[in-house]
Amino acid sequence: MIPEQVPRVAVIGGGAAGFFGAIACAEIANGQMDISIFEMGSNFLTKVKISGGGRCNVTNGLENTFDFSEHYPRGKRELIGPLSRWSQEDTVWWFRENGVELKTESDGRIFPVTDSSQTVIDCLTGVAKKKGIEAKNNCCVNRIDKSDEGSFRIWINDQDDPIEADYLLVATGGIRSAQSRNLLESMGHEFTSPVPSLxxxxxxxxxxxxxxxxxxxxxxxxxxxxxxxxxxxxxxxxxxxxxxxxxxxxxxxxxxxxxxxxxxxxxxxxxxxxxxxxxxxxxxxxxxxxxxxxxxxxxxxxxxxxxxxxxxxxxxxxxxxxxxxxxxxxxxxxxxxxxxxxxxxxxxxxxxNKSEFVTCGGVLLRDLDLRTMESRSVENLFFAGEVMDIDGLTGGFNFQSAWTTGRIAGEEIAQRCFSQT
Ligand SMILES: Cc1cc2nc3c(=O)[nH]c(=O)nc-3n(C[C@H](O)[C@H](O)[C@H](O)COP(=O)(O)OP(=O)(O)OC[C@H]3O[C@@H](n4cnc5c(N)ncnc54)[C@H](O)[C@@H]3O)c2cc1C
Structure with missing residues (x-):
């Protein structure tokens, strides 16, 4: 049971970055925060499901951070710091700790030994549930603003009354839909125009x-x-x-x-x-x-x-x-x-490409503090994953960027919250 009046965290988007961010936050908060994931689709982690031809190429075995960051046409330089904080080794360690054994193939790609993306989904949804995160499907966030008191008001499925949150993590994925871009604009965030990659x-x-x-x-x-x-x-x-x-x-x-x-x-x-x-x-x-x-x-x-x-x-x-x-x-x-x-x-x-494609374009990196993934203009607003102007080559680099940015944002939200109380 979460005690009443605990800080509220809303994560928008139930994909890899959203789940990993919510879990990172919950691991530190230890039940002292109210964390919810809002996913517009009826299923969570749908891209994880279809990723890597159904096997999910979780990350890549390349160990050197500089070599690793070379695999991001957008975000190469900016990701060096974040990848030093949460690297592919940390990802492999985390999944192993949480029951997912991984294997590295000869070309460096890392997959679950089961060769099934469902193993990754079961792990993320299982850990989220154990940590008390409420994952809500069929919840499309249409509008967000900030109240005078500084909390976020979030309108879901065009309902009249918004829900409120103290911290917001936006992990809505590639910004190809007008709706995703409207949401960013409503928060005053600029983005580079989206075009396909891979x-x-x-x-x-x-x-x-x-x-x-x-x-x-x-x-x-x-x-x-x-x-x-x-x-x-x-x-x-x-x-x-x-x-x-x-x-x-x-x-x-x-x-x-x-x-x-x-x-x-x-x-x-x-x-x-x-x-x-x-x-x-x-x-x-x-x-x-x-x-x-x-x-x-x-x-x-x-x-x-x-x-x-x-x-x-x-x-x-x-x-x-x-x-x-x-x-x-x-x-x-x-x-x-x-x-x-x-x-x-x-x-x-x-x-x-049927086995992987991503969006080039997203929230301008210069408007984010990449040490925390927080917006430079809106306090307590964080971003993670493909919604940012970061995309990688094939080989597990796109998921690693989602794990890394999600992890850092989630940890920061929890630490910020406890340092303020
Ligand atoms: C076919 C395919 C295969 C791939 N295979 C691999 C692979 O093997 N390895 C790899 O590294 N990368 C792979 N990728 C890329 C990888 O899937 C993405 O980079 C990664 O999923 C990004 O994670 P994310 O959480 O940022 O975004 P997403 O996974 O796209 O999740 C965002 C979520 O937010 C939800 N959402 C959006 N707007 C709203 C809203 N307004 N309200 C509520 N919810 C909202 C969406 O429905 C979605 O579920 C693949 C991509 C594709 C398409």
Whole structure:
């Protein structure tokens, strides 16, 4: 039972940041605060549920804070301090303490050992309940203001009478809806305009259609006129290109690409960064000497790229089906090299990445004190999660930002409250 007249905390948004913030607050308050989460949907933690293809990529194993913060196109510099206070190690520790065993995959992504996001949901809702947090669904916050006495008045589901709270944590997620933006405006907070991040590139090109489903272990992709480059695994899909290398570029260029209406050119080096034209020419020459008249070119690819891609590239270089390596002409060699390290494609649109997408844009970071996540203009108003102008690359970085900012805001609210009583 919570004693009467205890400080009241309202958390708006029942997602990762809202739950983690409310729990952090409750862990310190130890029953001496009245903490409620208001969620407009009928379910809590819906994004956690669908995250990581239903497995929930909770965080990333990268240990160095500076390296970790490099994975945020927006928030890179600002997150260094917060991540030093609540790091990925703290997240892993917290989930283990609360019964969720985690595992790190070879690429650094961390998942629950159950491979089920429901484990994370059960943990967060279970801990919240144990700590006396009241999580209320179907409660859409439409309006907020501050009374003369300094408490917040919160209107839910357009009801006439507002509820009141002494501290407010806004964790409403990406600000793509007009309603979320109105709420921020009503509190006098500015935001950068929202655009999607983490999308795949739509490309209509026969050179790719025939390779649908193929993955290339390490390719480099350049958007020349924006001076952007990314290296990593590349996936060819039936609508274009995807995979970590593309998702990273989509995040780095989220604003610029939206301004181009997702109509731009990319240059693909199928071999990654390692091969330059001269080296490759020597490499092909040695392959030619090695294979000579015995091996058919189309059936004996260089080992760095998948067979199907090699076949397509040599066909385009006008190498015939029965041509052997010793019959390779100088011109065909040049064409092959060019296709391998500098193949141009025209992107004509974007598709949201099914396994993860986030909003680029949110509450201006300069208007927040990132040591506490408190608004610089409204006392006792805090923010956490994707509602802030912070977004990360794929790999668990977006949830880590939600855990970190939620944790710091929740702790600060409880500490502030007890230091004032
Ligand atoms: C398909 C998909 C997969 C993803 N997978 C991963 C992953 O594996 N790893 C990773 O790190 N990131 C992943 N992400 C990103 C990650 O889910 C988000 O960055 C994260 O959920 C942000 O947490 P949040 O609490 O700030 O916002 P949200 O999770 O969006 O929660 C905000 C909540 O606030 C509620 N709300 C909004 N407005 C109001 C209002 N006015 N009143 C009441 N409630 C309101 C919303 O209904 C929502 O439930 C994925 C995203 C998607 C879409």
């Amino acid at each position: 999308f795949t590139f739509e490309i209509e090109d026969n050179r790719l259609t025939e390779l649908s489903g193929l993955s290339v272990p390490s390719a480099s992709v350049v958007i020349g006129h924006l001076g952007m480059k990314s290296v990593g695994p590349l996936l060819i899909t039936h609508w274009g290109l995807s995979g970590p290398v593309i998702l990273k570029l989509s995040a780095l260029g989220a604003r610029e690409l939206e301004q181009l209406n997702y109509d731009f050119k990319i240059m693909v080096n199928w071999l990654g960064e390692e091969w330059k034209s001269k080296q490759l020419s020597q490499r092909i020459e040695s392959e030619r000497n090695l294979n000579g008249p015995r091996k058919i070119m189309k059936r004996s690819p260089i080992k760095e790229i998948p067979n199907r891609l090699w076949k397509r590239i040599v066909s385009k270089a006008e190498v015939t089906d029965d041509q052997t390596w010793s019959e390779l002409t100088k011109q065909a060699t040049l064409r092959i090299i060019n296709s391998l390290i500098a193949e141009e494609f025209k992107v004509s649109g974007k598709s949201l």
